[in-house]
Amino acid sequence: MFPSRFKNVxxxxxxxxxxxxxxxxxxxxHLSSWNKSDLRIFGESIxxxxxxxxxxxxxxxxxxxxxxxxxxxxxxxxxDIIAIVEKQTDIVSLEQTKKxxxxxxxxxxxKRNFAASANYExxxxxxxxxxxxxxxxxxxxxxxxxxxxxxxxITGTLTHELFDYAHKISRLARGIPTGGDIEFADEDTxxxxxxNRK
Amino acid sequence: MFPSRFKNVxxxxxxxxxxxxxxxxxxxxHLSSWNKSDLRIFGESIxxxxxxxxxxxxxxxxxxxxxxxxxxxxxxxxxDIIAIVEKQTDIVSLEQTKKxxxxxxxxxxxKRNFAASANYExxxxxxxxxxxxxxxxxxxxxxxxxxxxxxxxITGTLTHELFDYAHKISRLARGIPTGGDIEFADEDTxxxxxxNRK
Numbered sequence: 001m002f003p004s005r006f007k008n009v010x011x012x013x014x015x016x017x018x019x020x021x022x023x024x025x026x027x028x029x030h031l032s033s034w035n036k037s038d039l040r041i042f043g044e045s046i047x048x049x050x051x052x053x054x055x056x057x058x059x060x061x062x063x064x065x066x067x068x069x070x071x072x073x074x075x076x077x078x079x080d081i082i083a084i085v086e087k088q089t090d091i092v093s094l095e096q097t098k099k100x101x102x103x104x105x106x107x108x109x110x111k112r113n114f115a116a117s118a119n120y121e122x123x124x125x126x127x128x129x130x131x132x133x134x135x136x137x138x139x140x141x142x143x144x145x146x147x148x149x150x151x152x153x154i155t156g157t158l159t160h161e162l163f164d165y166a167h168k169i170s171r172l173a174r175g176i177p178t179g180g181d182i183e184f185a186d187e188d189t190x191x192x193x194x195x196n197r198k
Numbered sequence: 199m200f201p202s203r204f205k206n207v208x209x210x211x212x213x214x215x216x217x218x219x220x221x222x223x224x225x226x227x228h229l230s231s232w233n234k235s236d237l238r239i240f241g242e243s244i245x246x247x248x249x250x251x252x253x254x255x256x257x258x259x260x261x262x263x264x265x266x267x268x269x270x271x272x273x274x275x276x277x278d279i280i281a282i283v284e285k286q287t288d289i290v291s292l293e294q295t296k297k298x299x300x301x302x303x304x305x306x307x308x309k310r311n312f313a314a315s316a317n318y319e320x321x322x323x324x325x326x327x328x329x330x331x332x333x334x335x336x337x338x339x340x341x342x343x344x345x346x347x348x349x350x351x352i353t354g355t356l357t358h359e360l361f362d363y364a365h366k367i368s369r370l371a372r373g374i375p376t377g378g379d380i381e382f383a384d385e386d387t388x389x390x391x392x393x394n395r396k
Contacts, residue, residue, distance in 0.1 A: 001268060001269070001289075001290065001293055002290075003250065003259060003260055003261040003268075004261065005243070005246045005247055005249060005250060005261055006247075006250070006259065006261075008243040008246065009240075009243045009244055009246075009247060011243075012236075012239075012240040012243060016225050016228055016229070017224070017225070017228055018221060018224065018225070019225070022287075023216060025287055025290060026215070026216065026287050027214050027215070027216070027217070028247075029259070029285070029286045029287055030214055030215055031214070031244065031247055032247050032250050032259050034247075036248040038210070039244060039245060039247050039248045040245050040248060041210075042207075042210040042244055043241040043242060043243075043244035043245035044241060044245070045203070045206040045207045045209075045210060045241075046207055046229065046237060046240055046241035046244060047237060047238050047241035047242070048203045048206065048207075049203055049204075049207060049226075049229055049230050049232075049237050050234040050237045050238060051203060052201065052203060052204070052230045061201060061204065061227070061230050062201055063201040063202065063203055063204075070199060070201075071199070087227070088227045089220075089223055089224050089227055091199075092199065092200075092223060095199055
């Protein structure tokens, strides 16, 4: 029933994470109602993503002339504090707090890498970076990894592996999220909230 | 923090309904990891949507050489039975049941049009279509409009307006949805389910 041009776009939309077929169909019907010039610029903006580069220092995307991303290029940030995150969006979330003034390192999708044990490759890249740029020791490594089952295992591995590479290894605090209800907090969260009270 | 090429795509994504900024950001990070050839074909497939046409008979999209859409072109369907729907996706949902063998007419987004009273324009187009192709009277008009507050008002208006244009005006049945629980059905739904029992 769908025209072929519609199906072509649908094939790509359904490859995107978190977009199901129904939502994709709705989005493409909406797109089809856009004016031609907007559609053309939208399509071209997607094609322009082919020119995006990955920072070899932290693995965040960028489009700078030189190799490094915006954050790794920023000399006002403390390069001896490295926050390790799972994915690019986590950097966005942390940066939006305006509390971070450090550099980052993306360790990669935890669940996928954990299965493939491939994150050791990234760990070794980080070790080499600390050796090369911080003479082997960072002031602080912040493990900004989500406190899930997988995340906790990875956090354990990273703490072990990077023990000699930082003066201090810290983790984000656990507790009751703002707006959360004590009644519905799980035991582990409550236990952490009690232990870390101040 | 976002590269300009990233922001360009983000501007368009956030214009799509049901995509919030967080989900859009996640999708574009994912897109940025696609290989260049896929990205290029994806962008081109969106640009190709500019060649999509709207059927003047029912307002469904198509890409046929002649003016009419797939469904209006299909001579095996009963053209004297017209299902009126709110939007294009509703045709997709109804067609997927494989129970429909009729033609359609898209009356347009109910909430938006209701505010602007603009759906009278579409109603007049439908009246003219029935005059021209069915000598002024359809065998049946199926009002396939969602039973929401707005939908009920529109259904009332359509029943009134099209009274002389069909031998029979029907609506989709109301009742408890498959998998639904009587305990959680609202009173109106239950009342309809009792009245229409068989």
